[in-house]
Amino acid sequence: xxxxxxxxxxxxxxxxxxxxxxxxxxxxxxxxxxxxxxxxxxxxxxxxxxxxxxxxxxxxxxxxxxxxxxxxxxxxxxxxxxxxxxxxxxxxxxxxxxxxxxxxxxxxxxxxxxxxxxxxxxxxxxxxxxxxxxxxxxxxxxxxxxxxxxxxxxxxxxxxxxxxxxxxxxxxxxxxxxxxxxxxxxxxxxxxxxxxxxxxxxxxxxxxxxxxxxxxxxxxxxxxxxxxxxxxxxxxxxxxxxxxxxxxx
Amino acid sequence: xxxxxxxxxxxxxxxxxxxxxxxxxxxxxxxxxxxxxxxxxxxxxxxxxxxxxxxxxxxxxxxxxxxxxxxxxxxxxxxxxxxxxxxxxxxxxxxxxxxxxxxxxxxxxxxxxxxxxxxxxxxxxxxxxxxxxxxxxxxxxxxxxxxxxxxxxxxxxxxxxxxxxxxxxxxxxxxxxxxxxxxxxxxxxxxxxxxxxxxxxxxxxxxxx
Numbered sequence: 518x519x520x521x522x523x524x525x526x527x528x529x530x531x532x533x534x535x536x537x538x539x540x541x542x543x544x545x546x547x548x549x550x551x552x553x554x555x556x557x558x559x560x561x562x563x564x565x566x567x568x569x570x571x572x573x574x575x576x577x578x579x580x581x582x583x584x585x586x587x588x589x590x591x592x593x594x595x596x597x598x599x600x601x602x603x604x605x606x607x608x609x610x611x612x613x614x615x616x617x618x619x620x621x622x623x624x625x626x627x628x629x630x631x632x633x634x635x636x637x638x639x640x641x642x643x644x645x646x647x648x649x650x651x652x653x654x655x656x657x658x659x660x661x662x663x664x665x666x667x668x669x670x671x672x673x674x675x676x677x678x679x680x681x682x683x684x685x686x687x688x689x690x691x692x693x694x695x696x697x698x699x700x701x702x703x704x705x706x707x708x709x710x711x712x713x714x715x716x717x718x719x720x721x722x723x724x725x726x727x728x729x730x731x732x733x734x735x736x737x738x739x740x741x742x743x744x745x746x747x748x749x750x751x752x753x754x755x756x757x758x759x760x761x762x763x764x765x766x
Numbered sequence: 767x768x769x770x771x772x773x774x775x776x777x778x779x780x781x782x783x784x785x786x787x788x789x790x791x792x793x794x795x796x797x798x799x800x801x802x803x804x805x806x807x808x809x810x811x812x813x814x815x816x817x818x819x820x821x822x823x824x825x826x827x828x829x830x831x832x833x834x835x836x837x838x839x840x841x842x843x844x845x846x847x848x849x850x851x852x853x854x855x856x857x858x859x860x861x862x863x864x865x866x867x868x869x870x871x872x873x874x875x876x877x878x879x880x881x882x883x884x885x886x887x888x889x890x891x892x893x894x895x896x897x898x899x900x901x902x903x904x905x906x907x908x909x910x911x912x913x914x915x916x917x918x919x920x921x922x923x924x925x926x927x928x929x930x931x932x933x934x935x936x937x938x939x940x941x942x943x944x945x946x947x948x949x950x951x952x953x954x955x956x957x958x959x960x961x962x963x964x965x966x967x968x969x970x971x972x973x974x975x
Contacts, residue, residue, distance in 0.1 A: 539917055540873040542844070548871040555859075555867040562858040623854030624868075630818060631871045632844025638871070765820050 548633045549641035556645040559618075566614055570607040571653050577603040578661035589666040596665035597726035600679070601719050603661070604654050608683055609711060611650040612690040613704055615642065616761065620698050625761050635761065640754040643691040651683030667730045674729035674739075681742045682722040688749030689714045695760030718745060769919050770831045771795040772817075772951055777826035779809075779816055786812045787823065792970050794953070796919070797946050799962055802955040804972030810955035811851070813972065814922050817953065818848045830920075844872065846920040851928065853909035857898035861889055861908045864897060869915045883911040887937060902929040913941055921945060923954045927961075935961055 560567050581599045619625045628638045658679040659672040693711035697703035725738035772794045779787040786809040794800045802810045815821040828835045835842040855864045884893045887910045906929050927935045939961030942952050
């Protein structure tokens with residue numbers, strides 16, 4: 518990189534004189550890394566947006582024991598449901614910001630004209646979105662689970678379930694976020710599009726968590742969550758890229 | 767690969783009831799600039815977006831080096847840069863960071879290259895300030911730095927001189943002339959005069975429907 522200008526000794530000549538050294542084209546991995554770094558940097562410059570879904574998740578899961586009953590056996594029964602409904606809604610809350618700013622300032626336009634596969638860049642964006650919402654939710658899940666009366670032994674299982682489930686949620690959500698780009702006040706429509714598709718994740722996620730809390734084997738529903746996440750990795754970026762292209766028209 | 771040029775044949779594009787592009791055609795050999803002129807609403811931006819494939823035209827085709835661009839859209843895209851009338855900059859990132867992420871997706875760019883490009887367009891002094899704090903003209907200069915970094919044969923510029931002071935407009939002219947001198951092509955949509963030597967410019971006048 519720096520050797521490029523060292524070779525010419527004349528950085529200004531880069532303005533493209535023929536014969537001058539040309540920086541190599543970026544590989545797909547370079548491109549994905551830059552998309553990821555850009556989104557991470559932006560997220561940390563605007564922490565409010567980052568914290569909002571997490572605060573929501575924390576509030577719902579800690580208020581529930583206060584409202585329902587302090588009795589552990591009753592709390593434990595509702596814990597999986599509360600945990601997953603809160604996680605689902607929190608990830609939905611974050612979805613609105615996934616592509617919105619990029620659509621406004623022309624970044625998506627530039628991505629689609631970059632010569633890199635838009636599908637791949639969408640996958641990179643969705644991965645970043647998961648790192649910023651799904652992963653923190655998974656890390657917060659043990660705290661929430663404890664306040665809902667889950668035994669300590671079940672916590673690792675709960676973290677894994679939430680981590681895998683939120684991957685699927687982020688991917689499903691990326692389709693909805695891309696499709697509603699052209700629409701103003703898209704929040705409600707986004708929820709209507711995304712929630713039905715997210716129901717399997719909710720059902721199997723809650724089931725796996727329930728088994729984990731009871732100390733039973735939760736492998737089967739967890740594998741189904743994993744299957745949904747993998748299906749999402751292969752299909753959702755394609756759909757999201759198509760949605761973005763339509764919105765650029 | 768030698769560049770043979772850009773051609774548009776019989777482009778038709780409707781926006782609802784409006785026939786925005788009505789059989790637009792042009793041929794642009796390497797080393798020439800196409801000045802797309804016309805009143806507000808005559809479809810200058812639409813034409814630029816249709817050429818680079820952001821908009822699909824109902825009929826007609828665009829040829830790059832004699833081949834229909836829809837056959838290899840990614841290849842066509844990696845040879846062009848499009849700058850719309852709002853520079854695609856993130857307001858929370860600095861000028862330097864913006865260029866790094868914007869163009870780094872296309873090419874491996876070291877910090878020296880980025881800095882040199884920013885110096886060239888007179889943006890060196892404010893390269894580390896968040897774009898939010900820059901004036902419209904300063905943002906435009908940052909976007910101009912992208913042109914020399916992309917190193918692509920085809921530039922599509924929508925109103926490249928807006929918000930720029932006299933020196934900035936002259937800079938746009940110089941950048942375009944350099945691009946033409948090395949055999950590149952420029953499509954510039956503007957209703958102002960382009961500060962470029964006339965013999966290198968072809969003019970395409972679009973009419974309001």
